[in-house]
Amino acid sequence: MTVSGAAAVPRVEIVTVGDELLSGQSIDTNAAWLGRRLGELGFDVVRRATVGDRAEDIRAAVGGAAARADVVLVTGGLGPTPDDITKDVVAAHCGFPLVIDEALLEELRERFRKRGYTELPASNRRQAEVPAGARVLRNPRGTAPGLVLELDGSTVILLPGVPRELKGLMDPQVVTYLEQRFGSRLAPVRHRLIRTTGIAESALADRIARAIGADDIAPVALAFLPDLTGVDLRLTVRGVADRVEAEAHLDRVAHLLAPAVEPYRYTTDDEDVAAVVGRLLRAQSLTLAVAESCTGGLVTKRLTDHAGASDYVVGGVIAYANDVKVAELDVDSELLESEGAVSEEVARAMASGVARRFGADAGLSVTGIAGPGGGTPAKPVGTVWHAVALSGSVTAVREHFPGDREEIRTRAAQAALAHLWARLRRGSHANEPLRGAGD
Amino acid sequence: MTVSGAAAVPRVEIVTVGDELLSGQSIDTNAAWLGRRLGELGFDVVRRATVGDRAEDIRAAVGGAAARADVVLVTGGLGPTPDDITKDVVAAHCGFPLVIDEALLEELRERFRKRGYTELPASNRRQAEVPAGARVLRNPRGTAPGLVLELDGSTVILLPGVPRELKGLMDPQVVTYLEQRFGSRLAPVRHRLIRTTGIAESALADRIARAIGADDIAPVALAFLPDLTGVDLRLTVRGVADRVEAEAHLDRVAHLLAPAVEPYRYTTDDEDVAAVVGRLLRAQSLTLAVAESCTGGLVTKRLTDHAGASDYVVGGVIAYANDVKVAELDVDSELLESEGAVSEEVARAMASGVARRFGADAGLSVTGIAGPGGGTPAKPVGTVWHAVALSGSVTAVREHFPGDREEIRTRAAQAALAHLWARLRRGSHANEPLRGAGD
Numbered sequence: 001m002t003v004s005g006a007a008a009v010p011r012v013e014i015v016t017v018g019d020e021l022l023s024g025q026s027i028d029t030n031a032a033w034l035g036r037r038l039g040e041l042g043f044d045v046v047r048r049a050t051v052g053d054r055a056e057d058i059r060a061a062v063g064g065a066a067a068r069a070d071v072v073l074v075t076g077g078l079g080p081t082p083d084d085i086t087k088d089v090v091a092a093h094c095g096f097p098l099v100i101d102e103a104l105l106e107e108l109r110e111r112f113r114k115r116g117y118t119e120l121p122a123s124n125r126r127q128a129e130v131p132a133g134a135r136v137l138r139n140p141r142g143t144a145p146g147l148v149l150e151l152d153g154s155t156v157i158l159l160p161g162v163p164r165e166l167k168g169l170m171d172p173q174v175v176t177y178l179e180q181r182f183g184s185r186l187a188p189v190r191h192r193l194i195r196t197t198g199i200a201e202s203a204l205a206d207r208i209a210r211a212i213g214a215d216d217i218a219p220v221a222l223a224f225l226p227d228l229t230g231v232d233l234r235l236t237v238r239g240v241a242d243r244v245e246a247e248a249h250l251d252r253v254a255h256l257l258a259p260a261v262e263p264y265r266y267t268t269d270d271e272d273v274a275a276v277v278g279r280l281l282r283a284q285s286l287t288l289a290v291a292e293s294c295t296g297g298l299v300t301k302r303l304t305d306h307a308g309a310s311d312y313v314v315g316g317v318i319a320y321a322n323d324v325k326v327a328e329l330d331v332d333s334e335l336l337e338s339e340g341a342v343s344e345e346v347a348r349a350m351a352s353g354v355a356r357r358f359g360a361d362a363g364l365s366v367t368g369i370a371g372p373g374g375g376t377p378a379k380p381v382g383t384v385w386h387a388v389a390l391s392g393s394v395t396a397v398r399e400h401f402p403g404d405r406e407e408i409r410t411r412a413a414q415a416a417l418a419h420l421w422a423r424l425r426r427g428s429h430a431n432e433p434l435r436g437a438g439d
Numbered sequence: 440m441t442v443s444g445a446a447a448v449p450r451v452e453i454v455t456v457g458d459e460l461l462s463g464q465s466i467d468t469n470a471a472w473l474g475r476r477l478g479e480l481g482f483d484v485v486r487r488a489t490v491g492d493r494a495e496d497i498r499a500a501v502g503g504a505a506a507r508a509d510v511v512l513v514t515g516g517l518g519p520t521p522d523d524i525t526k527d528v529v530a531a532h533c534g535f536p537l538v539i540d541e542a543l544l545e546e547l548r549e550r551f552r553k554r555g556y557t558e559l560p561a562s563n564r565r566q567a568e569v570p571a572g573a574r575v576l577r578n579p580r581g582t583a584p585g586l587v588l589e590l591d592g593s594t595v596i597l598l599p600g601v602p603r604e605l606k607g608l609m610d611p612q613v614v615t616y617l618e619q620r621f622g623s624r625l626a627p628v629r630h631r632l633i634r635t636t637g638i639a640e641s642a643l644a645d646r647i648a649r650a651i652g653a654d655d656i657a658p659v660a661l662a663f664l665p666d667l668t669g670v671d672l673r674l675t676v677r678g679v680a681d682r683v684e685a686e687a688h689l690d691r692v693a694h695l696l697a698p699a700v701e702p703y704r705y706t707t708d709d710e711d712v713a714a715v716v717g718r719l720l721r722a723q724s725l726t727l728a729v730a731e732s733c734t735g736g737l738v739t740k741r742l743t744d745h746a747g748a749s750d751y752v753v754g755g756v757i758a759y760a761n762d763v764k765v766a767e768l769d770v771d772s773e774l775l776e777s778e779g780a781v782s783e784e785v786a787r788a789m790a791s792g793v794a795r796r797f798g799a800d801a802g803l804s805v806t807g808i809a810g811p812g813g814g815t816p817a818k819p820v821g822t823v824w825h826a827v828a829l830s831g832s833v834t835a836v837r838e839h840f841p842g843d844r845e846e847i848r849t850r851a852a853q854a855a856l857a858h859l860w861a862r863l864r865r866g867s868h869a870n871e872p873l874r875g876a877g878d
Binding site: 028034047061299358371 | 463
């Protein structure tokens with residue numbers, strides 16, 4: 001990364017301390033939160049390390065980081081119990097003795113007095129000890145203060161590991177300190193998300209590579225983030241201090257990408273396709289009913305995850321047994337017999353049937369073989385049909401999904417919702433081809 | 440950790456690669472999962488590092504880890520896009536050229552053929568290149584293989600960053616390899632899980648404290664792990680090399696805990712209450728139909744997460760609109776009018792109605808106010824009724840759950856399933872009181 005005409009962007013390393021992080025008993029959410037917050041501020045977060053509550057490992061991690069980075073943020077190990085040793089280890093490594101901070105001690109006494117203790121527990125008294133010469137940041141949400149020290153020309157900041165205490169110390173105290181210290185060198189990072197579904201990561205990459213070159217998008221970086229519901233594109237612009245200029249870069253690249261991604265792009269916000277479907281239904285004053293077989297309720301669950309879904313979701317039928325498809329969705333039993341439950345005809349009949357039975361404007365159906373059993377050579381596990389009944393026409397799409405039962409169900413629900421999305425957006429895109437996720 | 444009479448416990452370092460981890464766009468759940476899995480196997484996980492998609496940083500992190508640890512697990516950066524460089528960097532650092540693995544190439548071709556591609560995308564072709572001399576572990580869930588290399592006397596294992604691909608490669612391939620390689624040096628940690636629902640963490644802790652003392656359970660450690668579905672108790676015995684002896688400790692403590700936890704304990708396996716319900720339905724040759732309102736499909740989705748659910752789940756109705764409750768579940772419209780949709784009478788009518796309409800032996804219903812809107816002083820957001828119709832009797836439970844929409848829906852689905860579980864187990868526990876989650 002280079003930022004022409006400016007001093008180097010300050011590099012940050014994060015060290016998180018705690019046996020529970022290494023053993024996986026706790027997920028390190030602080031590290032992700034700090035990464036986002038520091039990136040927004042314009043720091044370059046270059047490395048993160050996690051070590052257990054062992055003096056030697058803490059010393060090696062903090063010392064190594066201080067030798068490389070401008071700022072080292074250390075979280076965890078500042079509590080009152082004997083396994084909390086971060087402060088002692090780092091102070092000793094920096095060569096600073098620990099001294100009692102009288103103001104801090106009085107605050108702690110007052111805090112415990114309010115909670116009904118007549119005297120400060122000995123374990124908490126330790127928390128009033130600070131390395132001589134350290135800047136002390138008062139913790140508004142707990143007993144462990146934040147501490148700022150200098151080591152090898154690097155700024156080392158010790159913060160508690162409890163997420164809400166960490167956040168309470170970062171904003172505003174640590175942030176204010178860092179901005180004053182590094183202000184002119186900061187290069188804020190801005191992101192834009194483009195969420196797609198119905199196309200594989202590699203195929204999307206090929207479409208984009210054919211449409212634009214790597215040079216066309218500079219200084220924007222493009223990342224592909226695939227999961228079972230589709231592929232997200234994340235555009236990042238870094239090192240452009242002016243906000244309007246940065247947004248203009250993102251706009252330009254989003255525009256360049258548009259022809260390649262448009263058929264698959266359902267949103268540029270941090271929302272799922274069910275939210276987009278909900279917005280389209282609401283905007284078009286349409287109601288929806290859902291008939292699910294293999295997804296077992298997942299499609300309707302995703303639609304109703306969103307507050308206000310009762311305005312457009314009437315309800316649904318989970319037709320696991322064939323009898324239910326006949327009795328509750330009016331699927332012709334001879335059709336079921338001749339074509340099988342996983343077939344285009346049955347998917348169409350389920351979508352029309354549920355809309356009619358529930359008095360809804362639109363019907364959405366899914367029927368498939370999620371496995372592990374139930375597959376045949378003609379209809380292997382992973383075969384799924386989904387259909388949409390809307391405005392007098394029923395469209396149906398066949399898919400074949402890889403993966404286990406959970407993956408097939410997740411993909412099937414996403415594909416069905418994407419199918420409905422494609423139908424609902426057609427009002428303004430009448431010539432869009434309709435695609436299945438396998439395309 | 441010490442294991443008398445044995446060689447040192449093998450040390451593992453984990454390196455996770457990806458700009459999105461440093462920037463906080465993604466939370467590193469792999470690291471926690473790997474930490475747990477490796478601990479169970481008997482490894483000592485001593486450090487974790489996260490670096491971005493930069494060659495120099497990847498090289499430094501992997502090289503440093505290999506110099507210290509017996510095993511280095513590297514995740515991420517094996518995908519088909521240009522920012523995926525882990526394999527190239529590590530192979531170059533180890534001095535191994537990349538060569539095409541013909542068997543892997545053919546597998547990739549076949550995979551894409553099945554998905555309807557006539558030729559392999561160029562970006563995926565790169566994924567068939569492996570460092571010469573590396574052991575290749577086939578990835579059953581994706582296109583990037585796992586790779587095992589030797590560096591500085593350390594075993595370096597490259598794995599994809601997509602969590603389900605990582606897990607699919609770890610179990611059994613990586614685990615088998617590691618156990619064969621380090622078997623005699625491993626110091627397994629053994630766990631026993633006791634899963635409870637319908638009781639708060641503090642109330643459960645009080646019941647247990649009244650029943651047994653801390654000394655009674657040594658050398659077993661007891662941890663309380665609360666989440667939205669209940670409180671798990673985890674018993675851990677560590678450093679007892681003999682498997683039979685370790686299991687005997689766990690058995691003894693589980694037996695001591697039994698009287699305190701029994702009313703709430705639905706399993707001692709790593710399975711959810713829906714799996715237990717499914718087993719009881721199957722054992723009693725009963726079929727089930729579900730009527731959901733506020734949970735919007737989540738209860739039936741959870742039941743049908745389990746393979747073979749079609750043997751006992753007939754189907755369900757998601758009755759979001761009141762009209763649907765009347766038309767599809769035969770709920771009396773005057774009852775709906777007088778009592779409201781969230782009421783004991785309507786919950787009972789929904790459970791009976793869905794069982795009758797679907798010809799099922801049992802009916803389960805949930806109706807509630809998930810919010811954020813829709814609450815009243817008499818029925819605030821979080822009010823939920825669930826009911827079970829079984830063997831000619833209908834039981835109904837009222838709950839009031841805290842939290843946001845997602846939390847209320849999650850708790851409501853769990854409470855409804857736990858209610859059904861309590862009814863189904865009564866055959867052998869006829870005197871159990873029936874409890875709601877609020878008790």
